[in-house]
Amino acid sequence: MKPLLMVGWALSFGLIFQAKAETIGDFAKLNRLSQVIRGHGPTQGERAELETALRLGNGARFLETKTDQYLASDQHAFKMRVRLEELFRLKTAARLLGREGGSPSLFESEYHEKNALTYLFTEMGRQNRSWDDLLIAKDYRLFPSERFAVIQGIGVNDYGFMAALIPDLKSLSGTYSSELSNETHRDVRFSGNDPRVAGAITTSRFMTRFVTTGLNKNRKRAAEVFRVFLCDSMSAAIPSTEGKDDQIFDLMLPHDQSMTENEIRTMAQQSDSLHGSRPDCNACHFKLDPMGRTFLTSPFALSAQASPGALSFKRGQQIVKVPVKGIGELGAAITQQPEYVSCQVDHFWSWFMGSRHKLSDARRAQLSAEFDRVGRRTNDFIKILLKQPEFFELGRLMSEAEIRAQHVKTFLKKCQDCHKDQYNSNSDDGSFPDFTKWPIGGSADEMARWTRKISRAMDLAHDGESPVMPPRTAPWRTSLREVNLLKSWIADGAPDETGRRTVAP
Amino acid sequence: MAGAQTNQRFKVLKSAEPTGTVIVMSFEDGREARYLQRRSQMRWSAMQMDLTETLCVSSQAAARCELTLPLVVADGLFIWTKHPEASRLGQEVMYLPGGGQPKQHLVEQQGVHFVSIEEQQRLGSRTLAGLKGRLSCDKFEWLTNVPNVPGRVLPTALSVASWSGETNTSTLETNVAENQAVNGGFDVQLSILNGNTYQIDNATYYTAFAGSPALVSQGPATLVTHDKQGELCQTTFNMSLGKTTQIINELREEIKNVTPVQGPFPIDILTRIEFSMKGIATNAESATFAGAFE
Numbered sequence: 001m002k003p004l005l006m007v008g009w010a011l012s013f014g015l016i017f018q019a020k021a022e023t024i025g026d027f028a029k030l031n032r033l034s035q036v037i038r039g040h041g042p043t044q045g046e047r048a049e050l051e052t053a054l055r056l057g058n059g060a061r062f063l064e065t066k067t068d069q070y071l072a073s074d075q076h077a078f079k080m081r082v083r084l085e086e087l088f089r090l091k092t093a094a095r096l097l098g099r100e101g102g103s104p105s106l107f108e109s110e111y112h113e114k115n116a117l118t119y120l121f122t123e124m125g126r127q128n129r130s131w132d133d134l135l136i137a138k139d140y141r142l143f144p145s146e147r148f149a150v151i152q153g154i155g156v157n158d159y160g161f162m163a164a165l166i167p168d169l170k171s172l173s174g175t176y177s178s179e180l181s182n183e184t185h186r187d188v189r190f191s192g193n194d195p196r197v198a199g200a201i202t203t204s205r206f207m208t209r210f211v212t213t214g215l216n217k218n219r220k221r222a223a224e225v226f227r228v229f230l231c232d233s234m235s236a237a238i239p240s241t242e243g244k245d246d247q248i249f250d251l252m253l254p255h256d257q258s259m260t261e262n263e264i265r266t267m268a269q270q271s272d273s274l275h276g277s278r279p280d281c282n283a284c285h286f287k288l289d290p291m292g293r294t295f296l297t298s299p300f301a302l303s304a305q306a307s308p309g310a311l312s313f314k315r316g317q318q319i320v321k322v323p324v325k326g327i328g329e330l331g332a333a334i335t336q337q338p339e340y341v342s343c344q345v346d347h348f349w350s351w352f353m354g355s356r357h358k359l360s361d362a363r364r365a366q367l368s369a370e371f372d373r374v375g376r377r378t379n380d381f382i383k384i385l386l387k388q389p390e391f392f393e394l395g396r397l398m399s400e401a402e403i404r405a406q407h408v409k410t411f412l413k414k415c416q417d418c419h420k421d422q423y424n425s426n427s428d429d430g431s432f433p434d435f436t437k438w439p440i441g442g443s444a445d446e447m448a449r450w451t452r453k454i455s456r457a458m459d460l461a462h463d464g465e466s467p468v469m470p471p472r473t474a475p476w477r478t479s480l481r482e483v484n485l486l487k488s489w490i491a492d493g494a495p496d497e498t499g500r501r502t503v504a505p
Numbered sequence: 506m507a508g509a510q511t512n513q514r515f516k517v518l519k520s521a522e523p524t525g526t527v528i529v530m531s532f533e534d535g536r537e538a539r540y541l542q543r544r545s546q547m548r549w550s551a552m553q554m555d556l557t558e559t560l561c562v563s564s565q566a567a568a569r570c571e572l573t574l575p576l577v578v579a580d581g582l583f584i585w586t587k588h589p590e591a592s593r594l595g596q597e598v599m600y601l602p603g604g605g606q607p608k609q610h611l612v613e614q615q616g617v618h619f620v621s622i623e624e625q626q627r628l629g630s631r632t633l634a635g636l637k638g639r640l641s642c643d644k645f646e647w648l649t650n651v652p653n654v655p656g657r658v659l660p661t662a663l664s665v666a667s668w669s670g671e672t673n674t675s676t677l678e679t680n681v682a683e684n685q686a687v688n689g690g691f692d693v694q695l696s697i698l699n700g701n702t703y704q705i706d707n708a709t710y711y712t713a714f715a716g717s718p719a720l721v722s723q724g725p726a727t728l729v730t731h732d733k734q735g736e737l738c739q740t741t742f743n744m745s746l747g748k749t750t751q752i753i754n755e756l757r758e759e760i761k762n763v764t765p766v767q768g769p770f771p772i773d774i775l776t777r778i779e780f781s782m783k784g785i786a787t788n789a790e791s792a793t794f795a796g797a798f799e
Contacts, residue, residue, distance in 0.1 A: 090678055091677070091678050091679075111677050112677070163710055164691050164709060164710035167709075205678070208676050208677070208678060209676065209678040209679070211676065211683065211685030211686065211687075212685065212686055213671050213684045213685060213686060213724075213725070213727075214558070214669075214671065214686075214725050214726075214727035214739065214741035215558075215684075215725075215741070217739070293737075296667070296729055296737055296739065297666050297667045297691070297729055297737065298667070299667060299669040299686035299689065299727065300669050300686045300687055300688060300689055301691075301710070303666070303667055303691050303710075304691065304692070304709065304710070305666050305667075305691070305692070307729075307737050308736070308737070
């Protein structure tokens, strides 16, 4: 009896041990799924259900079912909305709920909750909409929020914003009449080829966030479209290659306190003109200006008249230029670019994998194909990501060399954002190398040359006392910590992630 | 009751009458107050517009223009129509916020109405017919593509695709003040009056910033028109409101002596701003104030 008991005990222990190991993994999976998709952990009931499923050998099936349920939940729709608000640099719903400090006014809450953009963002997850809808959707749910229209006096509500396209909204917008609509909302749909509307970027909230002026010429809006949809961040900095920094700086930020507002505006226009005439500046303006033109007729609300422009950017050494009849065609043109697909894959990767796992070029290409295969549908692509091995992998600890290299690359990325499309008269093809791909310039010699240039430009020898870069006109400054980081990194031979020196110290 | 620092609950009642919408604050204790308006005489005001940049003609065609609009100043106030103290009848309702704060006018803001097409569109042309704004310029090349030479013949009718005005203000997204286009009109139609003046006839759409007129702005104005090739282009002007401000101040003084009446303006956007400043929306069914009214 005793041996049998022993065997029984051993078997039981083995089973328990095995079950326990699996159970721990699956509970962690459930927790991660719930946290990432819904923003909170699973309920006690769900844990109990998982336990039962595991007992019956249905653990994997259960997790799959739960994934579908979570993706169909309001919490997921809300979380995707918050992700999109963060991506677009809008005030997030989480902030409005007081989770990030500060308490919103009633006006703020109403404005942020009841508008076409918030609705579209929420629908992306709720309806498993195609991600392209952010750029090509022609259907909107409009809200006649009164307070947004008149109390704050800032921008117009959805009805006022769209009233030029849908004339009967005019009398309901609050702009023309005190008699606001009794409607809570109105669903509108434009034809599929309407050149005037383009998903998220032709909403009141987007245009109110990224305002324009006669001087700015919608470049701010264009820059945001490039950043969000093509992962092309542009800085407003004016690089210092022709020794005109001081001249431009004085024009941009006049010191004379006695100047009138009009004088300052005139100075700013001169600065803009000087800025626009420089080849360095053209590196960004050849992209921003043609796209900005598509917003030309819609400075404060959406115009019924489309404004032609173009999608223009660099692909390697080639200029891609797609003429468009209006914002609507612009949105469609962007969705047809491979850069758009890989950029959106990057956003999703960052949201669902975090920074623990780097996305290699090969994986990006593979996932881009998957993105297309599922019709670019939001939840369908998320499901693909959730099945990637990295999703349930624990992040490994990074080595000191990796951390240091990552910090240096993060800093050099800021330089790269400005220099990437500029003309480099010292190179054969006129381009600057990617500072975040080492060795910079592709060889040890080039790496050495570039680290010397960086060192001089940042005046590392004097702890950054008189730097040429970033230029005085740039919106950012190098901190002493960053100076020390770059200085010690170059002094140590600019080691890469493996700790291997890329130049002789 | 008067002066008591208590929360006083009231309803906002609205009814349409031939003279316009009537708004009544009806208090639980039986008191009532009616919303009336005061309106100044109409004055013409010319605002200087100096061209600072045009992308419509190859040469920098400096031009000096003037936008002339008729304007009135109006304000609104609540007048007691039912009150237990007979001496208060016909007097303005004052708000006592409590906490040692002085009493306030319930409607504080005076509104400046530039009587122009946007006003006519908002308010109907009943009282404002025939008052059209004008745009005069010493040179019109930026708008018409017609060189400024003797004997030039300007087009009799033109359309400005977009006319926007800038103000330095913050948005609810950033809470940071910056210059931005906030008001203006689309498809603003002009017809020629004489050699250097166009009349502003109509527009298909207008929007205004906080009750201000659509075509007037503190900051620059940008007009999107068509160049010689028929392509859209923009011209920016600095606006100078110096003389206009002076006229507005004069009219603000003037209306203090005007007897408030029902209408002639219907309740418009300005009214709602005034209400809202105290937290009363005209479409609110009821409201409670932490304070009192006397």
